Amino acid sequence: MIENPQEQFRVDVRRRLLLLGGASGLLLVGLGVRLFYLQVLKGGHYRDMANDNRISLHPIPAPRGRIFDRFGVPLVENNPDYVLAVIPELAGDLAQLLSRLQTYTSLSDKTIEVVLRQSRRQRAFLPLKVKSHLTWEELSGIEVHLPSFPGVIIQTRSQRVYPYGVLGAHLLGYLGEVTDIDREQFTQIRFRYGDLVGKNGVERSYEELLRGVEGVRELEINAFGRQVRELHQSAAQPGQDLYLTIDLALQRSCEELFQGQTGAVVVLDVNSFEVLAMVSYPAYDPNEFIRGFTAKQWYVLLNNPGRPLSNKAIQGQYPPGSTFKMVVALAALQEGRITPQDRFFCPGYLMRESQRFNCWRRVGHGSVNLEEAIEQSCDVYFYRLGEKLGIDIIEKYARLFGFGESSGVGLHGERHGLVPSRTWKRKTRKEAIWYPGENLITAIGQGYLTATPLQLACMTAAIANGGTLYRPSMIRNNAVTPVIRQPVFVRREHINIIKQCMELVVNGEHGTGRAAKPAEVRVAGKTGTSQVVRQQRHDDRSDERRFRDHALFVAYAPADRPEIALAIVVEHGGHGGQTAAPIAGKIIDRYFERQRLQQGRGVDHVL
Amino acid sequence: MFFNRNEPLLLISPRLELVRLTERFSRFPWGLLVLITTVFTIGMVALYSAVGGMVNGANFIIQQSIHFTVAVILMVVIALGESKFYRRHVYFVYAITLILLLLVMLSGTVGMGARRWLDLGIVRIQPSEMMKLALIMALSRYFHDQAVTPGLRLVDLSVPILLILPALLMIIRQPDLGTAVVVAATGCVVIFVAGITWKVLLISVTAVLASMPLVWNWLHGYQRQRILTLFFPEQDPLGTGYHIIQSKIAVGSGGLTGKGFMAGSQNHLHFLPERHTDFIFSVLAEEWGFVGVLALITVYGLIIFYGLLIATMARDRFGMLLASGITSLFAFHVMINIGMVVGLLPVVGIPLPLVSYGGSSMLTVMVSMGLLAHVSVHSKQHGSYNYN
Structure with missing residues (x-):
């Protein structure tokens, strides 16, 4: 026993200090553990945060x-x-x-x-x-x-x-x-x-x-x-x-000639299917999108009835009207349902199942063969072909010419148009039956059938080059051989017959497309009128422009050795021969005039 | 009991235990000074980086070196003082410090939203810093005189509490919560070492815990905010949470071996607040990694261990209690500062001893180290005398 109170105190103090020392030791180890956790275990996390702090990209x-x-x-x-x-x-x-x-x-x-x-x-x-x-x-x-x-x-x-x-x-x-x-x-x-x-x-x-x-x-x-x-x-x-494959000068001609109209023009090279010009009217100035619109400008643009924001060349879907008649005629020839010499009588209408199917010419065309029927665009003749062929064959040939599917040009928002069929009608319509009368209407390019101007241009170009359907292209960056979508599928002699008919449309005495006749070259074409209001035909002089029919024209030139094909749609333009054909003629005229001048000067291209 | 009553007699003739100056010099705990110098050196490396090297921070580096040199001399001088010199003047020092604290309350200089400094024309002193030491000394002296062995009862605590409370309240009023906590904690340690009974200890701890809600209500808004921020720093990343978040990023991103001297991005790109003072530990942690901070903590641990050793060897009760109090004061500073920097404790303005830039902190620490060394110089292991 320790007697001395001070030494006794010291013993007690030692015990207590040992406790304190242990406590501080523990606390220091605790700090060490905390630092180990922060620096070693979570070091990567905090390093990332430090880098986030200091690095700015x-x-x-x-x-x-x-x-x-x-x-x-x-x-x-x-x-x-x-x-x-x-x-x-x-x-x-x-x-x-x-x-x-x-x-x-x-x-x-x-x-x-x-x-x-x-x-x-x-x-x-x-x-x-x-x-x-x-x-x-x-x-x-x-x-x-x-x-x-x-x-x-x-x-x-x-x-x-x-x-x-x-x-x-x-x-x-x-x-x-x-x-x-x-x-x-x-x-x-x-x-x-x-x-x-x-x-x-x-x-x-x-x-x-x-x-x-x-x-x-x-x-x-x-x-x-x-x-x-x-x-x-x-x-x-x-x-x-x-x-691009676009020819700026041609594009400019098209747009100048299209001033004031609503619609679209597509010009293709018939052999390569390169798009030489593609116009949709009315248009807008893309620079305004870069600079930014005022709310009012945007409102005006959105509410313009001419829909300036849509590219009608690939997004406008129109009944092709009489421009579709070439497809029907080729189908009939190829399937052997008619010969070019076969004649049908046109009294101005055709009665079927107590329904009256009118020809556009109320007085009728009289007795017409294939050539005359196309030249004058006789509807009765093609009603009869429609009867003979039926929707299945019409559908088959329409698809062979590229209708009803994307052309593959690779532009955003391209529409497919529509080729009706029995299956399609069964699936989508309430009246599931395909009526015989609908064969007739489809044969003249009306009814459910729709196509974009680009599809019409492709069809025309395929006819012009002897029957090959290529995939149209926009880009020339690396010279690629055109992709064949559909190799020749009709006999060349049949194509030649049709091409002859198309020449008559522009150059014949009674041709519906005589207004398209240019000075420079001989042109072959076909007029078309697509009905805006069905059943009862509206008067062309109707005050309401929006009820007027769309005017269509397809053409290629020169007629003997085709180089370019074009399709033109003038919305609410009335008859194709009246409104669309003259524009087409002038476009072709300017194109070949410029080509002649350039060749004369021995220059490859001048603008 | 009898012995203690006689002690004043001994005070009258202190020269009985007079040890020659050269002897005292040779008894000086040089090991302690080596450890202190080691910590200071590590601190200077961090400070050098924190102020941006000699190019930008020459002023700080030179100043801090001067602080340390002066402080070392002061430490040695204090250590070599006569054995009973300090014990004799304890209450006088305590009274002076208390008066200074009172003066601060009445006419102190306001800085950073608190009234902490007393402007004496040439120097600005911080009486709360002095009070840390004065209180330890006063308590040591009181228990030395009482010599109740062992087991203090509740009644025996009335005088110590009277010594602690006025100082504590005035410091809290400044407001300086960090210092108040340190002062209170150090006081408690001295009472604990002096021999409080476990029963009384239990009662006191319960009382303190029970009064916590009251204290919370009494805190200033920003003080509460700091405590809340500690637990949810991400709620206010640009406000009060910013310090904690950036400090944790700096510490954590140092990894095992650090980013290298002068290469800490948090430090050099100014993401770290208070880099050269309260948060200097983060600079060290960022640039020297876990290895670096472990080294520093180890040396701190050795100093604390050394201090406790001196306490057990002290010649008398005063020495034992003084050494315990000083060592625990030192330990509290180290732990509170590091705990704050690594996000374990609220942000309170407690500097890291010997490392944070600042003259007053350096002087306080070194004066206390001088007193510790003084206890060591006159300790029992050198017992050439038989006091009793």
């Missing part, structure tokens, strides 16, 4: 591919857009600086107010956008006086420009900000918020090629967001330039 935009016509004329370009910006920390008195800038650029007081408000929200060393789309005058004015505007910078960014405005608008398309629909369609592209993407036409169809790959700058930033240094940079890969 700045995209380098990839220049989008340009688009040229077949001769290298630029149709879509990227122009620099000059943006006036200011770095507030260098500017001194920002409000005063902005008001001084008003001398050189149109800056409203309201804009200045907005900019000043923005300047309070962001860091003073970050550029503050003041005005985009500077004009040359504004730009040069400011550039000259730049030394007296501290902190003012001119930023350059790329902007899509369509130098010809409405010309080829539907074909080329336009750009818009990316939406969920775009993300779903282009799953390979990693869009960022606010990215521009092709919304229509070639811009959309070839988005993947045109787009290129964005580069990226990895910047190290400090806690205030100021750039410290550049860590890494990967260059942008520019998008691919596209060379």
Whole structure:
């Protein structure tokens, strides 16, 4: 026993200090465990967070591919857009600086107010956008006086420009900000918020090629967001330039001649099925999509009865009317149901099952053979062929000529048209039975049958080249042999008979398409009229334009050695021979006139 | 009991235990100074990086070096003091400090939303820092004089509580919650070592826990916010949670071996707040990793161990209690600071001893280390005397 109270105290103190020492040891080990957890176990997580803190990724935009016509004329370009910006920390008195800038650029007081408000929200060393789309005058004015505007910078960014405005608008398309629909369609592209993407036409169809790959700058930033240094940079890969099959001069002729009408024109090269021109009217200026619309402009565009936003060449679906008669005639010849010499009598109508089927000529055509029937577009003759063939054979030949399916041209939003059949009717209609009368109506290209102008042009081109249906193309980037969709399937002599008939339509004494006769070359064609209101035929002079029939015309030229084929639809244009044929004739005339002049001068192409 | 009543007599003739100066010098615990210098050196490496090297922070680096040099000299001088010198003047020091605290309350300088400093013209002093030591000394002296062995009853605690409470309340009023907690905790440790009975300990702990809701109500809004933020820092990532989040990122991203000297992105890109003062541990952790912080914690552990050892060897009760109190004060600082930096404790302004930049913190720590060394110099292991 320890006697001394102090030593006794010491023993007690030792016990208590041992306890304290143990406790602090435990606490220190606890801190060590915590540090082990943070640094070793979760080290990767926190390293990522530290990198998120310090690394900021700045995209380098990839220049989008340009688009040229077949001769290298630029149709879509990227122009620099000059943006006036200011770095507030260098500017001194920002409000005063902005008001001084008003001398050189149109800056409203309201804009200045907005900019000043923005300047309070962001860091003073970050550029503050003041005005985009500077004009040359504004730009040069400011550039000259730049030394007296501290902190003012001119930023350059790329902007899509369509130098010809409405010309080829539907074909080329336009750009818009990316939406969920775009993300779903282009799953390979990693869009960022606010990215521009092709919304229509070639811009959309070839988005993947045109787009290129964005580069990226990895910047190290400090806690205030100021750039410290550049860590890494990967260059942008520019998008691919596209060379279209379009002939700008022809496209321009088509649009000029189409002024004031509503409808579409498609011109094809008969041997390669390259699209030389594709017009839809009325059109819009794609540059407005880039600059941005006012609500009113957009409203006007949306509510225009001419539907300027749709590309009628591939999206307009019209009953082909009499332009379909070539298909029916070829079917009848090929199936041996008629010979070209067979005659039918046309009294102006045909009665079937107490139903009256009118010919467009109320007084009738009298006795007509195949040649006369096509030349004068006799409906009764083709009612009889429809009876003889039936819907199954008509459907088969219509499909062989490419009706009822996508042409494969590769443009966004192409429609298929419709080739009716028994099966189709059973599936989709309440009256499931195919009536014999419907054979008759289909044979003259009316009823359920519809086709796009592009499909009509393809049909015409296939007839013109002797019976081969190719896949139409828009892009010439690498010369590809045209893809055959349907090899020759009718005998050449039958095709030749039909081609002869089509020559008569334009050149014959009674031809319905005489108005299309051009000066330069001999043309073969076929008129068509597609009914807008069924059953009772409306008077052509009807006041209500929207009840008038659509005028159609298909043609190829030159008649002896065809080079181009075209299809033209004038909505509510009345008879095809009246409205559509003259436009077609002038288009062909201009095309060959220019070709003659160029050859004379020994130049490959001149615009 | 009898012995203690006689002690004042001994005070009258202190020279009985006079040890020669050279002897005291040779008894100086040089090992402690080596450990302290090691921590300081590690701290200087971190500070060098935290202030951006000599280019940007030469001022800080030179200043801190001067602080340390002065502080080491002060430590040695204090350590070499006569054996009973400090014990004799304890209550005087305590009274002066209490008066200074009172002056702060009445006319202190406001900084960072709190009234903590007393401006004396040339220097600004922080009486709450002094009070940490003064209180330990006063309590040690009181228990030394009482010499109740062992087992203090509740009634025996009335004087110590009277010593603690006024100081504590004034510090809380400043408000400086961190220091208040340290002062209270250190006081409790001294009472505990002095020999509180387990029953009384249990009652006290229960009482403290029971009063927690009251304390919560009494806290300032920002103090409550800090405590809440500790548990949910992500709720306010740009506000009060920012410090905790950025500090945890800095510590965690250091990994096992760290990003390398002067290569901590959290530090150099200014994501880390208070880099050279309260959060300097994060800089070390980021650049030197787990290996680096483990080294520092180990040295801290050795210092604490050394301190406790000195306490057990002390010549008298005063020495034992003083050494225990100082060591626990040191340990509290280390643990609270690191705990705060790694997101275990609320953000309170407790600097990391010997490492955080700052003269007053350095001086307080080194004065306390000097007192610790003083206890060691006069400890029993060198017992050439038989006191009893």
